[in-house]
Amino acid sequence: MPATERQTLARRRIAPPQSLGRGVTTIAVASGKGGVGKTQIAVNLAVALAQRGRSTLLLDADLGLANVDVVLGIRPTASLEQVIAGERGLEDVVVEGPAGLRIVPGGSGVSRLANLSSREQGGLVNAFSSLSVAVDVMVIDVATGVDNLVLGFCGAASEVVVVLCDEPASLTDAYALVKLLARERGIRRFQVLCNRVQNRLHGRALFERFLAVCDRFLDVSLTHFGSVPEDKVFALAAQTQRAVVERFPSSAAGAVLKDLAVRADTFDVPRTPSGGPTFFVERAVAAMPVTLTTGVR
């Protein structure tokens, strides 16, 4: 690639926040197996991106116990449930988090996303299109498993981050997720995040092991997004319901998490004509089965 083209690309990557209607990087954080650190990675990545001045929207689509609101100590009064029911606009349920991060609490609405009527799907897409803020990056904390909901969110995202730990079940479940996304949704590129590792070498070796299995059986391309060490700061930050990158930015894990945001800033921005969270939600719900009810409740 000629030097001028490279410079232009480099400039584009550090471009200031975009206006509404432009492409937005959407990052789905998934794992297959539960409890490997998806929520922690998604929350800290989103806060670190917000700290870098990126207008960031975090969608809590996790059905786990330690949801985004618990991790960040926020008290949502409404969630996607009310948006789906048409009782609230999206602006009413968005909660502000650290560094100006905007959070969409999923709440009980998340489990309904995979079973919406076409009218409800349309209403949800409209709700996202009414967001008046410009968004640069959207991070989605995806639920555990490989159901339609998970595949729908990952399939709609411009980047899928697969979180792994050095445990057999984590590796096999992450492999199952990558395989399904490749075969059923045509996704070829994945970012692999090795969590709870002893050191960088251990993280690299874990990535190489996963890469070897995927290379052997699947037609996918994996990038090592990073390795987050096992660190007590996660437990300490949880006690005060703050993100690690807020409370312990200089810790070993904090530094890596902040570095992930720097790397995420280099992800390509999709060039979609009418981009943003609306386009993402439209793609995600369109991939899920439509219920045969009229949607009148």
Ligand SMILES: Nc1ncnc2c1ncn2[C@@H]1O[C@H](COP(=O)(O)OP(=O)(O)OP(=O)(O)O)[C@@H](O)[C@H]1O
């Ligand atoms: N690198 C780490 N070092 C130490 N503890 C960690 C690390 N990453 C995550 N944890 C801890 O592991 C636990 C599970 O993390 P988290 O809730 O983020 O996982 P999850 O994949 O979102 O789980 P679920 O499937 O319930 O949604 C939490 O107590 C969290 O603080």
Ligand SMILES: [Mg+2]
């Ligand atoms: Mg979780």
